[in-house]
Amino acid sequence: MSTIIGSYKSITIRTINEIVGTGHCPVQIGQGNALPLREQKNFAWQPRFYEHIIRDEIELNKIREYIINNPLNWELDIENPERIKS
Incomplete structure (x- = not known):
């Protein structure tokens, strides 16, 4: 791999x-x-x-959720210099 x-x-x-x-x-x-x-x-x-082997649909859905939400979380991320401070 x-x-x-x-x-x-x-x-x-x-x-x-x-x-x-x-x-x-x-x-x-x-x-x-x-x-x-x-x-x-x-x-x-x-x-x-x-590497990570996706073993079942539950795990696949968690990964999909991460892929969708990760860019959205960037607005709050401390590494983002333009972040929205709560």
Whole structure:
């Protein structure tokens, strides 16, 4: 699995670097305006990952809920410099 993920990361980072070089590919950041990639910070993959086997529908639904809610929780996250303070 590590070889597959490593290959995927390598291919995508090369492609992104080619696109960044052209400056013609906008990216959406949060709910803001699309900005040219050349104005963005350098793209980097998270250095580590972990595999997880989804064993049943209950676990699958928990993961789906996390995927849906995680971006919504960003507004309250302490790492978000523009967070809504409660």
